[in-house]
Amino acid sequence: MEENNEDDSSSSISSSSDSSDDSEDTSDQETSDKENEDKQKKKASYPHKVKIYAEVMSNDLNTVNIWRFGKHPEAAVEHLEMSHHLRQIILQYSMIQNMTTSYIKKTLNHHWDNYPQYRLPFPKQINNIVANIRRRERLTNDPLLAIKQLAINSPHLIFNYHYEIEDPYSFRVGIHCTYAIQSLLLYGSRNGVGLDSSWRNKNENRAPVTFLITSDFHKRLVPGPVYISADIKTDTLKLFLKTVKKNVENEALALVNDLHKPDSALAPFSSDLIQQAQAVVNQKSWDPLFFMIDKSKAEKNALQQVWSKVSIRLCQFHVIQALLRWEVDNVTDSSKPKLSRIQKFKLCWAFRELQRASDENEWLQMKKVFEARVASISPSQASLIIQYFEVNWFSQYWRDMWTDIGLPEGHNRDYISTNNFTERAFKMFDQIFLQNRANKSTYRLVCIIAYEWFEYFRQWKEQDPKPVSSKYFQTTQKAHALWNAGLIKEIAVENNQRRWQVTEL
Numbered sequence: 001m002e003e004n005n006e007d008d009s010s011s012s013i014s015s016s017s018d019s020s021d022d023s024e025d026t027s028d029q030e031t032s033d034k035e036n037e038d039k040q041k042k043k044a045s046y047p048h049k050v051k052i053y054a055e056v057m058s059n060d061l062n063t064v065n066i067w068r069f070g071k072h073p074e075a076a077v078e079h080l081e082m083s084h085h086l087r088q089i090i091l092q093y094s095m096i097q098n099m100t101t102s103y104i105k106k107t108l109n110h111h112w113d114n115y116p117q118y119r120l121p122f123p124k125q126i127n128n129i130v131a132n133i134r135r136r137e138r139l140t141n142d143p144l145l146a147i148k149q150l151a152i153n154s155p156h157l158i159f160n161y162h163y164e165i166e167d168p169y170s171f172r173v174g175i176h177c178t179y180a181i182q183s184l185l186l187y188g189s190r191n192g193v194g195l196d197s198s199w200r201n202k203n204e205n206r207a208p209v210t211f212l213i214t215s216d217f218h219k220r221l222v223p224g225p226v227y228i229s230a231d232i233k234t235d236t237l238k239l240f241l242k243t244v245k246k247n248v249e250n251e252a253l254a255l256v257n258d259l260h261k262p263d264s265a266l267a268p269f270s271s272d273l274i275q276q277a278q279a280v281v282n283q284k285s286w287d288p289l290f291f292m293i294d295k296s297k298a299e300k301n302a303l304q305q306v307w308s309k310v311s312i313r314l315c316q317f318h319v320i321q322a323l324l325r326w327e328v329d330n331v332t333d334s335s336k337p338k339l340s341r342i343q344k345f346k347l348c349w350a351f352r353e354l355q356r357a358s359d360e361n362e363w364l365q366m367k368k369v370f371e372a373r374v375a376s377i378s379p380s381q382a383s384l385i386i387q388y389f390e391v392n393w394f395s396q397y398w399r400d401m402w403t404d405i406g407l408p409e410g411h412n413r414d415y416i417s418t419n420n421f422t423e424r425a426f427k428m429f430d431q432i433f434l435q436n437r438a439n440k441s442t443y444r445l446v447c448i449i450a451y452e453w454f455e456y457f458r459q460w461k462e463q464d465p466k467p468v469s470s471k472y473f474q475t476t477q478k479a480h481a482l483w484n485a486g487l488i489k490e491i492a493v494e495n496n497q498r499r500w501q502v503t504e505l
Helices: 026-044 084-094 101-114 123-133 143-153 178-191 234-256 264-283 297-306 316-324 341-354 360-377 379-392 396-402 420-433 442-459 470-484
Strands: 002-006 051-057 060-069 158-164 167-175 193-198 209-215 221-229 291-293 312-314 488-494 497-502
Touching: 084 101, 084 123, 101 123, 143 158, 143 167, 143 442, 158 234, 167 234, 167 442, 178 209, 178 221, 178 234, 178 264, 178 442, 193 297, 193 420, 209 234, 209 420, 221 234, 221 420, 221 442, 234 264, 234 297, 264 442, 291 297, 297 312, 312 316, 312 396, 316 341, 341 360, 360 379, 420 442
Parallel strands: 002 060, 193 291, 291 312
Antiparallel strands: 051 060, 158 167, 167 221, 193 209, 209 221, 488 497
């Protein structure tokens, strides 16, 4: 490229009409005058003092002649643009989950040496880029509506999505994957399933998040499908559970007919999985060993409407917790007993003995023993304590769920006494995937569950440390960066499993 700089007093655009030969005829002279007049009009159309012309000649298309009118001093550094490449890197990092502005600045430090000083961004510029990319105006205004696009693009991950802008209380969405469905099929009929809901710090809409959790052969929790809904009423949970039941039964049929293959994470248990699938097909129903719940009428009613004969167990920890809180909650409330720590210990021991009633006759006998023990523990408050148990725990509606009467046939209360697996799942989700921060966007919550929650358990090995090391977070962030940069390509589908490869950098 050739560059020519000239002053206003001396510069001009080269033209064959700057001089005329006396031998030219009148026609050529008129043509030249007309060209000069057109150029003068073109110059007059530029009101600014600084003008730049780029000229490419037909005899040399590889050369551009640039003509500049006037001169100007060097631009100040603060007025120059940052590197466009660095800008793209900042934009990519801004879209990674849990990536803060301060962490982006630290991550960019290793790029600085490759650029001159005047091409580097100022801290304020980085702040503005991150804030701009995360503005609500750039996203769908309603995160519940944005989930619709995810449901359309990933039907293998999203089910039962429904939302109407006019009726926000109609919102619901289920998240699952092949691994979660096959895990319920493999472990549910042996180790039971836990059901619980939580809305604390999960999303700004306070939409409850419902987990289905089972445990593997090593008594380690394994996730099942997840449901996010506007409420956790009986009809809402019934739809969720009914859909999960149908999906597990359909997956069992597909496995038996060799239409689906076991998930790669469950490959070591393929024979057990096929055996469980065949049992479901033969029975024409998937029936877990039991369901463990908290004291929730909506959960109990929904389960009984989907599985009429399933064993439902009530987490005994909540019974003990209710007793221990007597002195803490409503201290001035005369309707609640006031017991010392020793009295509470004796009452819990008497309650645990009462749990061992395995039929109606034993219940009547052991209830009398329990009442006698309560009278000896606190004679002045015995009637108040018995009344509390009669109302909250001794009714037919709850009794069989926390005593041995409602246990699955041939089983005792070992590993069937608390909802600890599900409670631990929520704690793990908050610690690892939300980093103990309050999540705002429901859309982000759905993405975390769909793309990270299930995958974490698929990749976890027995030798991996608990809690998760920082290496896991670093690997996840690098994976997001590669994906956002378009450096991942799908290479093959083998045994119904999609595979990807990192392209050459």
